[in-house]
Amino acid sequence: MANSNSLHLYEKVELRNTLHRVIEFIILFLLLSLLVYRLLSFNNHKLSWSIAFLCELWFTFSWVITMSNKWNLVDHKPYPDRLLQRVPKDELPAVDLFVTTADPELEPPIITVNTVLSLLAVEYPTDKLACYVSDDGCSPITFYSLVEASKFAKIWVPFCKKYNVQVRAPFRYFTNNSKLSGNNNNNSSMEFKHEWKMVKDEYEQLSSKIEDVVRKSVNPSDIIDGDFLVFSNVQRNNHPTIIKVVWENKEAHSNRSVPHLVYISREKRPKRPHHAKAGAMNVLTRVSGLMTNAPYMLNVDCDMFASSPNIILHAMCMLLGSKNENENAFVQCPQVFYGGLKDDPFGNHMVVLWKYVAHGISGIQGPFYSGTGCVHRRRVIYGLSPNYVKVGETNAKSMMQGKSVDEELLDMFGKEFTKSAADALNGKAECSNMLTKTIEAACLVAGVGYEYGTQWGKKVGWMYGSTTEDILTGLSIHNKGWRSILYAPDPPAFLGCAPTGGPASMTQQKRWATGLLEILLSKNCPIFGTLFANLQFRQCLAYFWILSWGLRSVPELCYAALPAYSIITNSHFLPKGPERAYYIPISVFLFYNLYTLLEYLRTSLSIRAWWNNQRMGRITTMSAWLFGFLGVILKLLGISETVFEVTRKDQSTSSDEGTEDTEAGKFTFDQSPVFVPPTAMLFMQLTALATALLRLQPPARDGVGSGSLETMCSVLLVVCLLPFLKGLFGSGKYGIPMSTIFKSAGLALLFYTLCRY
Ligand SMILES: O=c1ccn([C@@H]2O[C@H](COP(=O)(O)OP(=O)(O)O[C@H]3O[C@H](CO)[C@@H](O)[C@H](O)[C@H]3O)[C@@H](O)[C@H]2O)c(=O)[nH]1
């Protein structure tokens, strides 16, 4: 029998994708042929030909990167049993659990509470876990909800463990039609039924209590006083640090115990930068560093509950089990969404993206850190490089160049934190298990001024300077030469909310495009990482692929304007009928769509979902990503700052995913300017088509006017923009506001006049 120590704790599985590779090469060949054709026939054409050439050059370049990203798809499979054979349960490493919330209105406290409960109930020794909730909204309602949740946790956690409940977020468990479901044989027993009923009643009481407070019919301070005093007279952006140990786990080894739960609202002062989520994560890191200092940290957004009870154990297999103990910096789980609208009408479930791109990058240096559903090593977050890690040696010492260790630690981490940081770096972190005693020090490290003069956000912790702090932080880790691991189990490890509706999706996409481009155009650009640090070349390409989302809007918009321009001026930018090259763009179109469709079908998604994503791809690029691009330009010019706008999380805790709500998938609009460019684009194409239809085109200058391909492109764009066409006639939130229509019509008119001048 093999020694349990010699067996790997996880396995790397390569996925087959020969068919994909073949189609990828065909598309590449066609794109290159198109470029060659353009070069050979350059003399005969002018402006539109050059623009088309530049755009196609960009598309080809993007395609090469896409191919590199998806070349070898890799998956991982953990063996938790082997881990438990190797490491006794009470010697498993401790893990700190971080949850961030920022706004009790956009992020209803009941959602946060469910996330917290799902984490408290994971299948892992409770004395190894501590859950920290950062509340950037400084809301007594959130605090009250957590206090009540911690009481409920005392029956919820033992219940889940006793009956091996699979989904440990109560709102999902009780509404999932999973009536009386669990995994044990004794589930049908009278005892189980009785307990199930009791727990369900308790949960209902908890939710109604929270609802009362949210609806302001009950004031939290009327229920529990004392604790709420600190919340009186606080303003969201002007208040001292509030740290409350909601629950301290003192009966560690009892099988009814519940992990620690700590509430943190960091200090905020007007005009002092708080660095949004990155700032919150750094405060969580420091406060937990003083309280429990676990060597591993799991972080989730408030809406991402753990839907697999073994997730921490599985992640540990990958972190403890690599051949070279410390090669993997973090384990990232895909973002999967629950209760989403049917067929992904807003194209933001990203299922195919996670399946193909993330698994592909997983075969290079590892997936990007994407902000939620990720287990980090604390030492890596503190800036340690893989080559410094020598088990049993003092890492803190080896990290420093020159100065004495103490001085250097002081400069990096700040005064109150040097000891904690040194312990963590040296791997001798131990739980003090006296949380309340550390509150005073914890308040200091959560203050606004604490990071001043330290390296937080620059060299240690979550990185500042981008609204996509996750990608930036992951990049700085990959730069040091670390690898990362994608863990995508089925059923998913975490489930969250995807924005529903046009405005919420646009806000999110705009923030991403902005944040990503901010990174690309800064000193953190991955190209420097490859040139001067340890970022692998193909990983650099992968980063370039994601960081350039905002940039893509420019070639896409130009290319989309070309058919309208060509029809209005009666010229052509694509090959004409008799030429053989005529078939190149047609083949690119067919093969590309076949390729993407195949990806959707292989992921068991519908053709409708494929189409919705293709369409939203075009719409998002023209609207949100364009505004992300403009936002970064304004920032570079020093005109405005980029901000983190929190995405609204819908409280639809219903389980009826399939039920037909005819309005649900319908595109919604608001006053936001992001809706202007797609509306204008629609008007441009409609004007062009009308010009052709009414035979108002001027005579073609070189004898060959616009042809069938231009018309097809134009029609295709109108089809993609159908939600906007409908929006012109819709009312309320389903209609495009009049002001947007006027602005867009103005732009389209301007375009028409420029074409005609
Ligand atoms: O000042 C802030 C702003 C946000 N958050 C939290 O950050 C998380 C993510 O915010 P959300 O509005 O849900 O943004 P999403 O676009 O859904 O988030 C994705 O993109 C972000 C980067 O743009 C990542 O940080 C997230 O992890 C990733 O899920 C939420 O838990 C918020 O409560 C804070 O704690 N403080």
Ligand SMILES: [Mn+2]
């Ligand atoms: Mn989110």
